[in-house]
Structures are given as C-alpha cells and as structure tokens.
Amino acid sequence: MNSMWEMLAGLPNQYRWAADLEPPSVPPTSSALVCGMGGSAVSGDLAAAAVPTALVAVNKGYSLPGWAGSLRPLVIAVSYSGNTEETRAAVDEALALGLPVAVVAGGGVLGDLADQRSLPIVRVPAGLQPRAALGYLTGSVLRLLESAGAAGDQVEALGEASSVVAELWGNGPSGPAAHLALDLADGLAGRISLIYGSSGLTAAVAVRWKTQINENSKRPAFWSVLPELDHNEIEGWPGLESLTRRAMGIILLRDRDEHPRVQRRFGLTADLISGSVPLIGEVWSQGTSRVARMAGLALIGDILSVYLAEQEGIDAVPVDVIDQLKVLLNEE
Ligand code: F6R
Numbered sequence: 001m002n003s004m005w006e007m008l009a010g011l012p013n014q015y016r017w018a019a020d021l022e023p024p025s026v027p028p029t030s031s032a033l034v035c036g037m038g039g040s041a042v043s044g045d046l047a048a049a050a051v052p053t054a055l056v057a058v059n060k061g062y063s064l065p066g067w068a069g070s071l072r073p074l075v076i077a078v079s080y081s082g083n084t085e086e087t088r089a090a091v092d093e094a095l096a097l098g099l100p101v102a103v104v105a106g107g108g109v110l111g112d113l114a115d116q117r118s119l120p121i122v123r124v125p126a127g128l129q130p131r132a133a134l135g136y137l138t139g140s141v142l143r144l145l146e147s148a149g150a151a152g153d154q155v156e157a158l159g160e161a162s163s164v165v166a167e168l169w170g171n172g173p174s175g176p177a178a179h180l181a182l183d184l185a186d187g188l189a190g191r192i193s194l195i196y197g198s199s200g201l202t203a204a205v206a207v208r209w210k211t212q213i214n215e216n217s218k219r220p221a222f223w224s225v226l227p228e229l230d231h232n233e234i235e236g237w238p239g240l241e242s243l244t245r246r247a248m249g250i251i252l253l254r255d256r257d258e259h260p261r262v263q264r265r266f267g268l269t270a271d272l273i274s275g276s277v278p279l280i281g282e283v284w285s286q287g288t289s290r291v292a293r294m295a296g297l298a299l300i301g302d303i304l305s306v307y308l309a310e311q312e313g314i315d316a317v318p319v320d321v322i323d324q325l326k327v328l329l330n331e332e
Helices: 004-009 011-020 038-050 085-096 108-117 134-147 155-169 176-188 201-217 233-247 260-273 290-311 320-329
Strands: 031-035 055-059 074-079 101-105 121-123 192-198 221-226 248-254 280-284
Touching: 004 290, 011 134, 011 155, 011 290, 031 038, 031 085, 031 134, 038 055, 038 074, 038 134, 038 201, 038 290, 074 085, 074 108, 074 134, 085 101, 085 108, 101 108, 101 134, 108 121, 121 134, 134 155, 134 290, 155 176, 155 290, 176 248, 176 280, 176 290, 192 201, 192 260, 201 221, 201 248, 201 290, 221 260, 233 248, 233 260, 248 260
Parallel strands: 031 055, 031 074, 074 101, 101 121, 192 221, 192 248, 248 280
Antiparallel strands: none
C-alpha cells in the first residue's frame, strides 16, 4: 500500500472525481440517515454539515435510531471496505423495515449486496485506507443527497473543494498546508491534542482531526465543541494544571461564518484556559462553499497527523489495533 503522503496527494482528484460522478437515481426524500463507522462515517459528518438545510443524521452503530421506521429516511450506507459489521447490520435492519437504501463502497459484502438487491451504489475506487478516501466518500454522499433532492447541486462546491485542497496541498511536504501543519506539529510534539470546533461546520472537522491523530499518529486525541464546552469543560481546566501544562495542546478550528457570539467565545475561552495549556493554536478554513472550507481544514489536520507520526518514527498507514480488534471479534 502507498504511504500516507501518497494517499493524501490524491485528495484533490477525489473531490474532482465526485464532482464528475453521475450519481445513481435514488428515491426522492427530504431526510437521510448516513450509516457508517470510523473513516467512512466521518464523510457523513462532513456531508451533513455541508448541506445544513437538508435533514441528514449520521448513525454510527449496529442499530438504526427508533425514529427511522416512522420518518423513513433514505439510508446511505457508507463503508469503504464494504465489510464493516455495524454498517452491514444497519443495512439489514433498514432493508427489513423496507427503507430506501443506497450504498457507497469500494466493494466487499455491501458491494455484492447492492448488486444482488439492485440497490443504488456509488462504487469508489478501492486500494486506499478508508480514512484516506475522504474526498471520494464525502463527495459520494453529497451527490446521493443531490440525487434524492434533499440537497441542491453539489458539482460546483465539490469542484471548489478540489481546487482549495489542491492549492493548500501545493507540492506536498513544502506546500502551504504542510507549512501550517508542521508548525502545529512542533507545538504538539509529545502532547495530547484537543481539537475545538464550533457547532456546525468546524465541529465535523474537529472529529476528523481527532480521529486522524488517533489513527495516523497512534496517540490519544480528543475533540470538543463551542459554545457547549463553555458550559462545562472550561470549568475543568484549572484542576490538573501541572499535568495539563505539560501534556496537552489545543487547536481551535475557525470559520468565517461562526455566530458572532461564538467568535467572541473563542477569544474569551482561549484567554481563560491559557494558563492551563502551553499551546493554543488556531487554524482558519479557506474557500467559499461549505464543503470546500471543510475539505481544506481537514487536509491540514491530515498532514498534521502524519507529521506527528513521523516525529515518533511511526508509519501512519497500518492500524494494527483496529485490525486486531476486528480479528478478536470474529473469534469464538
Ligand atoms: C481505517 C479507518 C477506520 C475504518 C473503519 C470502518 O483507515 O479509517 O476507521 O474506516 O474501521 O471500516 P470501513 O470504512 O471499511 O467501513
């Protein structure tokens, strides 16, 4: 398998691929439920945040939410491998309830099921780590939402996402995104990362940063969201200062469309907790469309997570613990 750098280099083309895709027709709907796990599910988080006027929920687990039977959303099952047991269980339940189901997969059991049951499917190119297929997966979900009439035309926005990511990528390790990421990686060296987004657009990207640091850098990371954290988490910072001053670093993910009170809260929150953490970095989204702003911000986190892996001499690609758990689950 390619290195993580090589996989990230393909991201601009992934968004372009999704923009050029001819999405399959799906039953018209005003609500959708994206089912998936891990690197596949985060595409649902990003897609839902990209089209805030659509009713899109994300389901990360074996069972569908109780309301699915009555609201009857379009179920979009996303699994890069097509084999993830939770996603397969959710699809089985959706089919048993007679809900409309569409699949996004690179093949696997869900790919076969889609063929057997003539379910609409977007087949994404296989051969990557699922988490490195963010452009394919997010773009496919958005194009399916468009096809269902739940979201407007996504072609232009995905084209812009491709351009923003290409520009930030530049020539890779010496491009603008890598430059930003390297600075942050220096500050986060040997520390636990905590990513703060704000409800809506950057919360979804905060999830991505956190999970990329877990999976690529093989270290703990956490995320939280404003304004909610101002009502609980800030109260906890003074308690373990001698520990957190050594061990933690916070990155604020910012977007120009934040609520004005959230903008103010970011500044005040950073001031109030600055004594408890040695690093509070800040990264702003770029671009116009919501998906482009998220895609660019996600790329910086992706690169950061690879730098954090390299600091420790770790290969970002394999996810041995996740694989080990999947094996253990299949033992008697
Ligand atoms: C691995 C990764 C994982 C997987 C998850 C679900 O790169 O990101 O989080 O995405 O284990 O597998 P898939 O995506 O194949 O359904």
